[in-house]
Each structure stands twice: as C-alpha cells, then as structure tokens.
Amino acid sequence: MSCSNLTMWVSSKPSLSDSSSLSFRSFISPFQLPSQSSTPGNPSRSSSVTPVHCGLRELRDRIDSVKNTQKITEAMKLVAAAKVRRAQEAVVNGRPFSESLVEVLYNINEQLQTEDIDAPLTNVRPVKKVALVVVTGDRGLCGGFNNAIIKKAEARIAELKQLGLDYTIISVGKKGNSYFIRRPYIPVDRFLDGSSLPTAKEAQAIADDVFSLFVSEEVDKVELLYTKFVSLVKSDPVIHTLLPLSPKGEICDVNGVCVDAAEDEFFRLTTREGKLTVEREVMRTQTADFSPILQFEQDPVQILDALLPLYLNSQVLRALQESLASELAARMSAMSNATDNAQELKKTLSIVYNRQRQAKITGEILEIVAGANALV
Amino acid sequence: MTLNLCVLTPNRIVWDSEVKEIILSTNSGQIGVLPNHAPIATAVDIGILRIRLNDQWLTMALMGGFARIGNNEITILVNDAERGSDIDPQEAQQALEIAEANLRKAEGKRQTIEANLALRRARTRVEAINAIS
Numbered sequence: 085m086s087c088s089n090l091t092m093w094v095s096s097k098p099s100l101s102d103s104s105s106l107s108f109r110s111f112i113s114p115f116q117l118p119s120q121s122s123t124p125g126n127p128s129r130s131s132s133v134t135p136v137h138c139g140l141r142e143l144r145d146r147i148d149s150v151k152n153t154q155k156i157t158e159a160m161k162l163v164a165a166a167k168v169r170r171a172q173e174a175v176v177n178g179r180p181f182s183e184s185l186v187e188v189l190y191n192i193n194e195q196l197q198t199e200d201i202d203a204p205l206t207n208v209r210p211v212k213k214v215a216l217v218v219v220t221g222d223r224g225l226c227g228g229f230n231n232a233i234i235k236k237a238e239a240r241i242a243e244l245k246q247l248g249l250d251y252t253i254i255s256v257g258k259k260g261n262s263y264f265i266r267r268p269y270i271p272v273d274r275f276l277d278g279s280s281l282p283t284a285k286e287a288q289a290i291a292d293d294v295f296s297l298f299v300s301e302e303v304d305k306v307e308l309l310y311t312k313f314v315s316l317v318k319s320d321p322v323i324h325t326l327l328p329l330s331p332k333g334e335i336c337d338v339n340g341v342c343v344d345a346a347e348d349e350f351f352r353l354t355t356r357e358g359k360l361t362v363e364r365e366v367m368r369t370q371t372a373d374f375s376p377i378l379q380f381e382q383d384p385v386q387i388l389d390a391l392l393p394l395y396l397n398s399q400v401l402r403a404l405q406e407s408l409a410s411e412l413a414a415r416m417s418a419m420s421n422a423t424d425n426a427q428e429l430k431k432t433l434s435i436v437y438n439r440q441r442q443a444k445i446t447g448e449i450l451e452i453v454a455g456a457n458a459l460v
Numbered sequence: 461m462t463l464n465l466c467v468l469t470p471n472r473i474v475w476d477s478e479v480k481e482i483i484l485s486t487n488s489g490q491i492g493v494l495p496n497h498a499p500i501a502t503a504v505d506i507g508i509l510r511i512r513l514n515d516q517w518l519t520m521a522l523m524g525g526f527a528r529i530g531n532n533e534i535t536i537l538v539n540d541a542e543r544g545s546d547i548d549p550q551e552a553q554q555a556l557e558i559a560e561a562n563l564r565k566a567e568g569k570r571q572t573i574e575a576n577l578a579l580r581r582a583r584t585r586v587e588a589i590n591a592i593s
Contacts, residue, residue: 174471181468184535188528192501284470284540288523292574300570381502382488390487390503390526397539401470 140444143437147430154426160225161419167280168316168412174281175405182398189391192384204299205392208328213250215273215303216240217290217326219310219403220260221411222278227418229311229319229411230259236321237309241270252303254293256404273297282404284397290404291397298327310403311410317417319410326399461495465511467520467536474541475520481512482534484527499530504538506580508588519544521588523581544588552589556582 218237220230237253237260244251252271255264257278264272274293279286297303306327312320380387465482467475483492485507504527509520525538559582563575 177472178470180473181470181537184468184528185526185537188501188526188537287470288539292577296570296573296577300568300573302570379498379500381486381491381500386487387501387503387526390524391537394525394537394539398470 140437140440143433143440147433147437150426150430150433154423154430157419157422157426161416161423164412164416164419168409168416170281171405171409171412175409178398178401178405182402185391185394185398189395192388192391204389205295205396206328209301209304211249211304213252213303213305214244215252215254215294215297215306217254217256217294217306217308217310217400218260219278219308219407220255220257220263221407222258222280223411223415224259225418226411226415227421229414230257230263233309233311233321233407234260234263236323240307240309240323252297254290256290257407278404278408282401282408284401287397287401287404290400291393294327294400295393295396308400308403310407313406313409313413316413319413324399324403326396461532463493463495463497463532463534465534465536467509467522467538467541469538469541474543475511479511479513483510484536485509485522486527493529493534495532497529497532501528502526504536506577506584508544508584509536509541519588521547521584523584542585542588547585547589549586549589552582552585556586558582 216237218233220233224230241251252273253264254274254276255261255272256276261275261277264270264275276286276289276293294306298306305325308324308326310322310324312322314320462478463480463482465475465477465479466473481492481494483490484502485505487503487505490507491502504522504525506524507522509522511518511520521542521544522536522538523540525536527534527536529535556579559575559579563572563579566572566575
C-alpha cells in the first residue's frame with residue numbers, strides 16, 4: 085500500500101502545473117502514515133494506510149504458521165522413516181516362508197515338466213475381461229505416490245478399452261477407493277482398505293477375491309498394479325500379471341519380461357555417515373534338491389493346486405509390502421522437501437518483515453525530524 | 461530320533477521346535493507322522509493340526525497349504541495358522557454363524573465358492589477350540 089502512495093508521488097511530480105501544496109502533501113504522505121490514520125478527513129488515504137500495520141502483524145503470523153508447519157513436516161518425515169524400518173522387518177519375517185515356497189515350487193515343477201498340468205490357476209484362456217488390482221495408499225501428503233499409481237491404472241484402462249476388452253477394478257487403499265467412488269463410470273468389483281502394516285489376512289482377502297473371480301471365469305486375467313520400491317527417492321508404478329500363474333513360479337509383467345521368483349529382493353534401511361540410505365539386496369535362493377525318494381501323497385497336480393494359492397498370496401503380500409515401503413519413502417522425501425521449503429519461506433518472510441519494520445522506524449524518525457524542523 | 465516341526469505363514473514363523481508326533485489333515489485324509497517317517501510331500505487342507513508334546517496334545521487351525529516331511533523335518537507352509545488356545549471362542553462361533561448364513565444367501569458360482577471357503581475356515585477355527593476342551 086505504501087507503494088501506491090509512492091506511485092502517486094511519482095506521477096504527481098511531473099504535473100508541476102498543479103498547486104505546489106498538493107504535490108508537497110503527497111510527497112510527505114508516506115512519512116505521515118501513523119498520524120494520518122487517525123484523521124477522518126481523508127478516508128481514502130487512511131484506508132490505504134492501515135494495511136501497513138496489519139502487514140507487519142500478518143507477516144509475523146505467517147512466519148509463525150510457517151514455523152509450525154515446518155515442525156509438523158519434520159515430525160512426519162521422522163515418523164515415515166521409523167515406519168520404513170518396520171515395513172522392512174515385515175519383509176524379513178516373511179522370508180523363511182517365501183524361500184521354502186520357492187524351493188518346493190521349483191522341485192515340484194521339475195517333476196512335473198513331463199506331465200501335462202491342468203491346475204485351475206494356470207489356465208490360460210482367451211482374454212475377454214481383465215481384473216485390475218490397484219494398490220494405493222491410505223493417506224496423502226506423500227508427493228505424487230497415489231497419483232502416479234492411479235495414472236498408471238487410467239492408462240491401463242484406456243489401453244484395455246482400445247483393445248476392446250472388458251475390465252473391472254479391485255481397489256485397495258483409501259485413496260484409490262475415494263478416487264473410484266468419485267468416478268462411477270469405472271466398474272469396481274470391490275473396495276478394500278489397506279492398513280498401516282500389510283498382513284497375510286489382507287493379502288488373503290485380496291487373493292480370495294481374485295481367486296474366485298478367476299476360477300468362476302468371470303475374468304480371464306488378473307493384473308496387479310502397485311508401486312515397486314526401488315530406493316528411497318525412486319519408486320516405479322508397475323503392472324504384474326497375477327493370474328493365470330505360470331506354473332514355473334515366475335512373475336511376468338505386461339511386456340512379457342519374467343522375473344524369477346527365486347530372486348528374492350528385499351530392501352534394507354541403513355544409516356550411512358549419519359544419513360538414512362536404503363540398500364536393495366538381491367538374494368538368490370539356493371534351490372536344494374529334494375531327496376529322490378520323496379513320495380507325493382497326492383497327485384503332483386493336486387499338490388500344485390495347493391501350492392499355487394499360497395504362491396498367489398505371497399505375491400499379493402509382497403506387492404502390498406512394496407507399495408507401503410514406496411508410500412513411506414515418498415512421504416519421507418515429500419516431507420523433507422516441505423521442511424526445506426518451509427525453511428526458505430521463513431527466511432524470505434523474515435527478510436521482508438525486517439525490511440518493513442526498518443522502513444517504519446525510518447519513517448517515524450523522519451517524521452519527528454520534520455516536525456522538529458517545522459518548529460524551528 | 462526327534463522330530464522337528466516348522467509351521468510357516470507369510471507373516472511369521474508360528475512354530476519351530478521339537479515334537480513327538482503330529483496328526484495332519486491332508487487333502488486325502490488325516491495322516492499321523494512319527495519320527496523316521498518316509499519322506500513325502502502333501503497338500504494340506506483347511507483343517508486342524510494336532511501336535512503331541514510329550515503327553516500333551518495341542519491343536520492348531522491351518523488354512524490350507526502344503527507340507528513336506530523328510531529327514532525328521534516337517535515343514536508346513538500355510539496361508540494362516542492359529543493356535544487353538546489363541547482363538548477367541550465367542551468370536552469364532554459368531555464367525556461360523558455368519559459364514560453359514562452367507563452360504564445360504566449366496567447366489568451364483570462365484571459367491572458360492574467364496575462362501576464355502578469362508579465357512580470351512582470358520583468351522584476349522586471352532587473345531588480347533590473344541591478339540592482342547
């Protein structure tokens with residue numbers, strides 16, 4: 085507002101044809117701000133004056149609120165870091181299971197190479213309808229995490245539409261749920277809630293749903309869309325074909341690139357030089373040979389039938405865990421950025437505040453001096 | 461010879477210690493396993509697992525999976541396992557009733573598959589409690 089006064093002064097300067105008293109008044113007006121506010125004789129000027137006072141107070145309030153926000157974002161960052169550790173523990177706890185599973189699957193598969201397998205979960209049918217399991221987070225404030233996976237889902241839906249295929253969505257996580265509820269034209273089979281830490285129960289709920297959809301031949305293919313955890317600063321939304329399972333224990337993505345299930349990857353949060361870093365470890369599970377005299381209690385096909393749902397579950401669980409780790413990592417970096425931004429904002433605001441305060445003081449001193457000079 | 465039992469779920473290790481004998485519900489009926497059993501691989505049904513420690517029998521509800529026996533090592537991989545003593549009887553009974561009601565209401569192939577699975581799980585949990593008392 086003081087700027088408008090200044091421009092008035094500048095604009096009034098060349099118009100010397102006006103009475104000099106007017107130009108003089110407008111010249112001193114910026115320095116008479118406090119006293120002018122009390123004079124009701126010039127309402128337009130007094131209204132332009134008050135915001136200067138408020139400006140200072142507003143600035144102070146803004147600086148305070150930025151300080152508070154910074155505290156919150158800092159705390160959220162630390163909480164996310166602690167949770168990444170817990171997510172990592174969950175992965176480690178699940179490893180004995182997945183290792184034994186892969187071992188057994190490999191061996192049985194070897195014995196089944198010669199036979200014609202017909203397990204319901206490996207049935208490859210002509211695809212008419214596809215189910216998409218979209219794994220999102222429960223909460224926001226984690227950068228583009230939820231958007232990225234939802235965008236990926238939208239892109240996949242568009243692709244399927246172009247191919248003339250039917251589709252349905254199974255949405256996991258609150259953010260995805262609210263997104264799909266707002267868009268009733270997207271067919272959603274089921275909404276499932278995620279939780280703070282994925283457990284086998286949740287994975288089972290998803291796997292059951294997928295299983296019944298597939299076995300009842302309502303859908304012919306199930307794809308899992310989740311965010312793959314690469315590092316603390318990088319995570320990729322990916323699409324994995326969940327069903328039909330390949331009996332060899334491989335997971336294939338849409339492009340047909342197969343990942344060996346025996347290559348068990350897990351992430352590890354470590355502190356290096358006082359900073360949090362994440363290492364991704366690739367473990368090659370040793371597939372020890374079964375004793376050759378091992379007998380099958382049932383048909384190998386029946387055993388495969390019992391194994392594949394387990395495998396399905398562990399795949400879903402793995403995806404949930406990866407997604408959670410990515411969400412936490414995304415939140416960590418988003419919050420760290422927010423903290424940095426808040427700090428910068430605080431700095432600029434402080435500078436503006438100090439300048440304005442100084443300008444006000446200078447103005448007051450000049451006013452006093454001018455007043456004293458007038459008396460002499 | 462001692463027999464080592466290891467029950468694994470995707471979340472955790474439920475059991476990993478020595479036992480005297482177990483009775484396992486497989487897809488083709490119950491089998492008892494004593495030390496020095498012939499090596500076999502079998503599918504495990506949704507059902508209860510009985511474990512004998514000295515003279516004491518314990519039960520566990522298993523939610524379907526796979527078992528491998530050999531070399532006096534039993535590895536059971538299941539989707540979920542709960543010890544009978546950890547299950548809340550009232551909650552399990554309620555779940556069973558709900559599952560029964562759901563099966564009666566089920567329409568279509570898909571719902572029937574789901575309801576049947578849920579019912580079998582619920583029944584197993586109730587059985588696991590009753591086997592103790």
